[in-house]
Amino acid sequence: MQLSDLIQRCLRNDPLAQKELYFAYAKFIYGVCRRYTSDDHQAKDYVQESFHKIFLYLERFDAEKGSFKAWASTITINTILSDKQKKAPNLSYDDFERHSQNRWAKSTNAAINDIIGYDISAQELLAAIRTLPEDYQMVLNLAVFENWSHDAIASKMGIQESSSRSKLTRAKQLLKKNLTKKIANRYARVVERY
Numbered sequence: 001m002q003l004s005d006l007i008q009r010c011l012r013n014d015p016l017a018q019k020e021l022y023f024a025y026a027k028f029i030y031g032v033c034r035r036y037t038s039d040d041h042q043a044k045d046y047v048q049e050s051f052h053k054i055f056l057y058l059e060r061f062d063a064e065k066g067s068f069k070a071w072a073s074t075i076t077i078n079t080i081l082s083d084k085q086k087k088a089p090n091l092s093y094d095d096f097e098r099h100s101q102n103r104w105a106k107s108t109n110a111a112i113n114d115i116i117g118y119d120i121s122a123q124e125l126l127a128a129i130r131t132l133p134e135d136y137q138m139v140l141n142l143a144v145f146e147n148w149s150h151d152a153i154a155s156k157m158g159i160q161e162s163s164s165r166s167k168l169t170r171a172k173q174l175l176k177k178n179l180t181k182k183i184a185n186r187y188a189r190v191v192e193r194y
Contacts, residue, residue, distance in 0.1 A: 003068055010058055022051055028069060029076050035141045036080045038130035046083070050076040077146060081156055084138065120179055128178045136171040143168050 006024075009017030029050055033043040053075050061071050129137055138157065142148040143164075148156075150164040157164070 004063065007058060007061065007068070010055065018055060025069070025072055026051075029072060032073055032076045033080065034126065035129065035145060036077075036084075036137065046076065046080050049083070050079045053079055073146070077142070081138070084134070085158070120183070124179070124182065125175075128175050128182070131178060132171050132174055136167050136174065139164055139167040140171040140175075 033046040
């Protein structure tokens, strides 16, 4: 069935069509949600909230402006950002630095791409992203996976554009450190076997 036909049936409140649309995109939406929270139950709640809004605003979807997947992803991200803004105050870059200066050693400015080729799976990358402070996760996800500008990120998160850039740089540094350590440990175990 064509997506446009399925959407039209959903707009007529056809429960079978709504179920079909949900199952066609639930895995994708869940993947988006998992990037923004380390709690799988929270990710599932975000999926439900997102689909509630997707069905609520379905009449606003315009296929000429973009794909349904991109539109649904935008609704999902806005749902998550709205919830996170309500729940917790922003942890500033300086606050995190003071809190973590003994936990994290300084790392280089190399980008994530410098290490991705070293046997890092998507699951390992996701797990590493989930270890970042929440505001770093948010900026990294929006900048790297959603391709948002720092201006848009700053506006949505209520921070300065320079803070968005700093958070992205620091998130990349922390990811590189975490993943480099994982790679080193993996190869050390291989060497020990021989």
